[in-house]
Amino acid sequence: MELPLIARTRPQSGVRKMMELAWGRADVVHLEVGEPGFDTPDHVVAAADKVARDGKTKYSPTPGLPELREAAAAKIRAVNGIDCQASQVLVTNGGANALFGVFGTVLGTGDSILLPNPGWSNFTMMTKAFGARPLYYDLKDGNDYLPDIDQLDALVDGSTRALLLNSPSNPLGTVMDRKQAEELFAFAEKHDLWIISDECYDQIDFSGRHVSIGSLEPSPERVISVFSFSKVYAMTGWRVGYAALPEQVVNPMLGLLQPSVMCVNTPAQYGALAALEGPQEYLASWREGYRRNRDLVLKRIAGSRYSAMSPDGGFYVWLNVSDFGETSEAFALRLLEQCNVAVTPGTAFGTNGEGYVRLSLATTNEQLELGLERLLQA
Numbered sequence: 001m002e003l004p005l006i007a008r009t010r011p012q013s014g015v016r017k018m019m020e021l022a023w024g025r026a027d028v029v030h031l032e033v034g035e036p037g038f039d040t041p042d043h044v045v046a047a048a049d050k051v052a053r054d055g056k057t058k059y060s061p062t063p064g065l066p067e068l069r070e071a072a073a074a075k076i077r078a079v080n081g082i083d084c085q086a087s088q089v090l091v092t093n094g095g096a097n098a099l100f101g102v103f104g105t106v107l108g109t110g111d112s113i114l115l116p117n118p119g120w121s122n123f124t125m126m127t128k129a130f131g132a133r134p135l136y137y138d139l140k141d142g143n144d145y146l147p148d149i150d151q152l153d154a155l156v157d158g159s160t161r162a163l164l165l166n167s168p169s170n171p172l173g174t175v176m177d178r179k180q181a182e183e184l185f186a187f188a189e190k191h192d193l194w195i196i197s198d199e200c201y202d203q204i205d206f207s208g209r210h211v212s213i214g215s216l217e218p219s220p221e222r223v224i225s226v227f228s229f230s231k232v233y234a235m236t237g238w239r240v241g242y243a244a245l246p247e248q249v250v251n252p253m254l255g256l257l258q259p260s261v262m263c264v265n266t267p268a269q270y271g272a273l274a275a276l277e278g279p280q281e282y283l284a285s286w287r288e289g290y291r292r293n294r295d296l297v298l299k300r301i302a303g304s305r306y307s308a309m310s311p312d313g314g315f316y317v318w319l320n321v322s323d324f325g326e327t328s329e330a331f332a333l334r335l336l337e338q339c340n341v342a343v344t345p346g347t348a349f350g351t352n353g354e355g356y357v358r359l360s361l362a363t364t365n366e367q368l369e370l371g372l373e374r375l376l377q378a
């Protein structure tokens with residue numbers, strides 16, 4: 001039986017490919033993973049455990065538990081400075097599901113969307129899932145890895161519906177400040193584009209400069225902001241994320257969530273509620289740990305054949321390995337084979353990733369030390 005072209009030509013995630021190779025080996029230092037090494041905090045686990053034992057194991061409303069939507073809206077107002085009511089929040093199966101729903105809502109077949117290169121490979125996968133076309137904008141060394149408005153202007157055509165922004169960025173660790181946000185907002189306004197702002201790493205910002213672009217609008221009509229519990233609260237396997245949406249987008253997006261997921265795991269939503277309502281101090285101490293790991297990497301590679309800019313947020317270092325004269329994939333495979341260190345080849349994030357690998361800071365200090373020692377022998 002023949003499958004339709006759209007299904008046969010769907011790309012796979014380059015990030016997961018490397019993870020699967022590394023999982024099959026012993027004694028590997030895992031610097032390829034995109035998730036915190038910490039366990040989910042106890043009070044979150046206890047809250048989910050309690051509701052499950054109390055029998056709250058049934059379906060919940062598709063938009064999310066009302067109390068979680070309230071708490072998420074309060075967080076979005078307080079932390080992100082976005083004017084947002086609970087009715088504009090949808091709770092989703094991680095940030096990935098929120099983004100998938102948003103892409104499917106604003107993009108039609110034949111439309112195009114501006115995506116970062118390098119950027120998270122799932123953005124391309126989502127675009128293609130809906131029969132839309134990616135238009136890649138460059139994030140390069142020469143431009144401090146920031147979007148160039150002239151290039152964006154040149155890329156836009158009559159089919160372009162949206163601009164995807166990701167700050168703090170995976171894989172770069174760059175953080176968008178107010179001036180850049182204002183320029184990008186003006187650009188989107190000029191071309192009448194949706195702005196999809198992926199802020200799944202919003203509270204992992206060492207610079208204190210991160211600006212949620214949705215906060216620039218008095219009541220957001222153009223900006224859709226996506227957040228997640230995964231990275232910030234060390235809850236990747238719980239699968240809870242949330243989006244702040246202009247009112248007109250809420251029902252059309254529910255039309256995608258209802259048939260695909262029905263609702264998010266009910267006990268996990270109570271866990272997420274506990275994460276928002278409980279203490280927040282440990283977030284700062286985790287952030288400090290990532291920053292220390294960042295500084296350790298930069299110190300250890302100084303004077304070696306590797307180089308890297310200093311990331312302002314997220315938990316990755318975008319390591320330049322071009323001095324080795326191999327493709328980034330060949331380098332990453334050799335590193336795994338010879339030194340038992342797993343990293344992600346830069347090309348898993350787009351063509352501009354050639355010459356780079358992504359190294360994760362979200363591991364213990366000891367593992368990072370060991371990984372760096374092996375890396376320096378490569």
Ligand code: PLP
Binds near residue numbers: 200227
């Ligand atoms: N956005 C970016 C840039 C990511 O790196 C990830 C995960 O790797 C996500 C969104 C989605 O994460 P989750 O679905 O676990 O919230």
